[in-house]
Structure formats: structure tokens, C-alpha cells
């Protein structure tokens with residue numbers, strides 16, 4: 005079972021749209037209210053990163069299933085500058101943008117699966133999955 | 138851009154966030170509130186987030202910043218109505234919101250400010 009939509013992230017208003025679409029999909033796959041809130045919060049952080057640090061990109065929102073349970077997979081992709089040191093970027097409080105440095109590290113805690121793939125000069129891809137319980 | 142109205146009730150400023158704000162809207166609210174505290178000489182700021190579905194690090198930082206700006210201006214900020222799911226998520230995200238006082242609802246928030254005023258009246262008899 006796969007059902008996917010792709011949204012551009014090119015402006016601040018797109019970050020709001022991403023939050024709203026992720027919320028709708030999270031409800032569709034039957035995530036609890038707390039889990040909806042967690043995955044929407046992670047999506048907000050990751051969409052903002054895509055916009056601010058890469059100048060834009062896109063997100064793929066997929067409803068996924070492995071037999072018994074459903075889940076939501078979000079893939080944020082950009083062709084921005086990339087992240088030179090992934091471990092550092094995933095450290096609580098580390099920021100190059102004057103933020104709180106909790107977007108990547110915090111999002112990782114809010115989801116069930118988290119994958120950060122980045123190559124300097126090429127771009128960044130963050131994939132997260134939240135499973136319904 | 139969407140702007141959140143700031144209400145003045147006695148010497149308290151009340152803000153109720155009813156829409157999903159873009160980041161510029163969040164920053165505008167931060168500036169508007171700082172200006173309003175200065176202009177009105179308010180003793181308290183109450184931010185009602187009962188309609189807010191998520192608090193990410195951007196909104197979290199705004200709440201903490203407003204709290205510290207008001208403190209410098211001798212006003213106290215109280216965030217009221219945080220949804221349980223939002224509170225749980227905040228903790229896991231790693232936001233401590235240190236320095237931000239919270240209350241369950243608007244009524245309790247107002248009561249907290251009144252307690253503070255009463256305490257002052259006792260400490261500084263006129």
C-alpha cells in the first residue's frame with residue numbers, strides 16, 4: 005500500500021502547508037493525537053531547514069504499510085550546500101543559523117525511523133517514518 | 138501578513154494565537170508584543186496557545202524571548218492553555234522553555250498575575 009504526494013518547499017507559506025498536509029495524512033493512517041503532534045512538529049522543523057539552509061526543496065509524504073500497521077514516511081530533499089559533519093549537525097544545540105539547534109536532533113527523537121543523508125555541494129535528504137501503534 | 142491582535146485588559150496584555158502562523162508572523166508578534174509592553178507599561182503578558190496545534194523550536198524560541206524581554210521591562214509572561222500533546226512533544230523535542238511560566242487556562246493565568254501584584258503590594262507598602 006503506497007499513497008504519496010509531493011509538495012514544494014519554496015516559501016514560508018509552504019512550511020505551513022506541509023504541516024497541514026502531514027497532519028491530514030497522519031490522521032488518515034490512524035496515528036494517535038500525540039503521535040500526530042510529534043510528526044507534524046518534526047515536519048515543521050525539517051521543512052524550515054530545507055527552506056532556510058538550502059533555499060528550498062521538496063517533501064514527499066507517503067502513507068506506508070507493513071501488513072498489520074500503517075505509517076507515514078516523509079522525505080525532505082534539497083540540492084542545497086549539504087551538511088559537512090552529520091554527527092555535529094545532529095548534536096542538540098548545534099546551529100549555524102542562530103537557531104536553537106534542535107531541529108534535526110529533536111526531530112530524530114520525535115519519530116520512529118530517522119535517516120540523514122547529505123553530501124557537501126550536492127544536497128541533503130532527510131527521511132523519517134512514524135508508525136501507528 | 139497575518140497579525141495576531143493584542144488586547145489590553147487593565148495592565149495586562151492578552152494575546153490569543155488562533156491561526157497557524159508563518160515564521161514571519163511569529164517574529165511580528167514578538168516585535169508587536171515588545172512594543173506594546175513598552176508603550177502600555179503592562180505588568181503582565183498572557184499568551185493563550187489553546188488553539189495552537191504544535192509548538193516547534195521557532196515558536197518555542199519566540200515564547201522564551203517574549204518572556205525575557207518582558208522580564209527586563211518588569212512584566213511577567215504567562216503562557217496558558219498548552220495542549221497535553223503539545224507539552225509532551227515539546228519535552229521530547231528538547232525545548233525546556235526555561236523562564237516561561239505556564240498556567241492551565243486564561244483564568245488561572247490571570248490569577249497568577251494577581252497573586253504577584255498582591256505580593257508586591259505587601260512587599261512595598263505605599
Ligand SMILES: Nc1ncnc2c1ncn2[C@@H]1O[C@H](COP(=O)(O)OP(=O)(O)O)[C@@H](O)[C@H]1O
Pocket residue numbers: 049053054057058082084085086087093098099100101102103104105106107108109128
Ligand atoms: N537541509 C539542510 N541543508 C544544509 N544544512 C542544514 C540542513 N538542515 C540542517 N542543516 C544544518 O544543520 C544545523 C542544525 O539544524 P537544526 O538542528 O535544525 O538546528 P537550527 O535550524 O536551529 O540551526 C543547521 O544550523 C544547519 O547548519
Ligand SMILES: [Mg+2]
Pocket residue numbers: 049052053103106107108
Ligand atoms: Mg532547524
